[in-house]
Amino acid sequence: MLRNEMKLDTLDDRINAYLDGELAQPSVENLLREADSNPAVRAELDRAKSLRWTLRSLDDSIAPPDLAESVLGEARRTSHQIERPPVARAARGRRLVSSLAAAAMIVIAILLVVPGPAPDPAETYTEQEVAQALEDIYTAFAIVSQVGERTGRIVRDEALMGRTIEPVRNALKGVVGPQDTQL
Amino acid sequence: MKRFTLLLVICGLAFASSASAQDLGREAGFVDLASIERSFGAAPKIEVNVRGSLLRLVTEASRREDPGLADVLSRLKAVQVRTWEIDASRQADVERHANDFSQRLARGGWDTVVRVREDGQNIGVFLRETGNLISGLTIVLVEAGEATFVNIVGDIDPSEVGMIGQRFNIDGISNIPAGQRRR
Numbered sequence: 509m510l511r512n513e514m515k516l517d518t519l520d521d522r523i524n525a526y527l528d529g530e531l532a533q534p535s536v537e538n539l540l541r542e543a544d545s546n547p548a549v550r551a552e553l554d555r556a557k558s559l560r561w562t563l564r565s566l567d568d569s570i571a572p573p574d575l576a577e578s579v580l581g582e583a584r585r586t587s588h589q590i591e592r593p594p595v596a597r598a599a600r601g602r603r604l605v606s607s608l609a610a611a612a613m614i615v616i617a618i619l620l621v622v623p624g625p626a627p628d629p630a631e632t633y634t635e636q637e638v639a640q641a642l643e644d645i646y647t648a649f650a651i652v653s654q655v656g657e658r659t660g661r662i663v664r665d666e667a668l669m670g671r672t673i674e675p676v677r678n679a680l681k682g683v684v685g686p687q688d689t690q691l
Numbered sequence: 692m693k694r695f696t697l698l699l700v701i702c703g704l705a706f707a708s709s710a711s712a713q714d715l716g717r718e719a720g721f722v723d724l725a726s727i728e729r730s731f732g733a734a735p736k737i738e739v740n741v742r743g744s745l746l747r748l749v750t751e752a753s754r755r756e757d758p759g760l761a762d763v764l765s766r767l768k769a770v771q772v773r774t775w776e777i778d779a780s781r782q783a784d785v786e787r788h789a790n791d792f793s794q795r796l797a798r799g800g801w802d803t804v805v806r807v808r809e810d811g812q813n814i815g816v817f818l819r820e821t822g823n824l825i826s827g828l829t830i831v832l833v834e835a836g837e838a839t840f841v842n843i844v845g846d847i848d849p850s851e852v853g854m855i856g857q858r859f860n861i862d863g864i865s866n867i868p869a870g871q872r873r874r
Contacts, residue, residue: 633745641749644739646856648770651841652849653856655830659805659814 519549523556715742715769715844720819720827722796722842724773730788731838735773742769742844760855767845774839782835786813789833792840793817796829811835818849825849 522539525531531539543550633641715721728735741749746767754761777785793815797803800819807814812834819827828849830841843852 633748638745638748638752641741641745642753644741644772645749645764645770647737648739648772648841648843649852649856651772651832651839651856652828652830652843653853655814655816655832655841656849656853656856658812659807659816 519552520556523553526553527556718768718826718844719800719821720825720842720844720847721769722771722827722829724771724840724842726795727788727792727840728773730792731775731785733775735775737772737774737839739770739772742771746770759851763848763851763855767843767847769842769844771842771844772839774837777833777836777838779836785838786833789813789815789831789838793831801827801829828852 522531522535526536526539539549539553543553716723746764746769750761750764753764775785790813793803793806796815796817801817802820804816804818805814806816813831814833815829815831817829817831818825819829825847826845828841828843828847830839832839832841
């Protein structure tokens, strides 16, 4: 449903209506013409698009379904319900409301994002991939073992003797083989 | 204000998306092998990255067949391997990069357990201790025609890793299965 454009008296309002698909086609064209000719309008439009895109992207990534949209919707509803202050204070009031709404969305978005557990991609691994990972780990461990064997004599004769701390020496016994760590 | 808040949102999302990588990066035993990758300027022949949910899946998958391995894996946070083939013409360059890498490890608090430079081999074994625990093992191995880097992150007992590795005969490090593994 198209909004009552008589009430769309600020650029923010028109941009929000445009992004919501609630701006009449002639007004859309006017807005886009303004954006083409006025860098400040273009910047504001791009900023709004970015913010909208960023918040909506929460849907697909971390936030529970529809939560980001509901946050956005609530912010919009709150914004529309606020009584307009006297004309002299209107612009400053709208900026304050807009900033507060944006700040609230940001705080909520960050709270949603930061402490929440990242999506566990475990289910995306196939049995074959898990088996391959196990084989890769075997390979890594075999390299450790072989390097230990190769360096065992030198470890015994030069490196371990008096140069490494006890826990390391004990730990290395397995790597280099007991036969090589008869210190 | 609006730009600042938008920046905050974007930073929050970027932070969240990289949180798991940062978590691993904060591990004392973790080594960012990307630094050595840049030195080679080419994709590794073997690239193994087993961590996070995949590592947990592997752990659980091996629990019935090999409880000892599962126990070791349950205390690990990542297993990384990179192997490059080296042209003879680049051997000296690679050895220099390996030495730089080893020195960075030493400066970064890793214990140099053993360094071997003889018969065309350049081998380094490094351990990172946190408190009384070993929290990382890194191996640098450069030999004719090949360079291998291994980093195992977590509460690691190298003796266990070595003993497990001994069970998997890879018939020499140069004969590591050469699948192009990327994970």
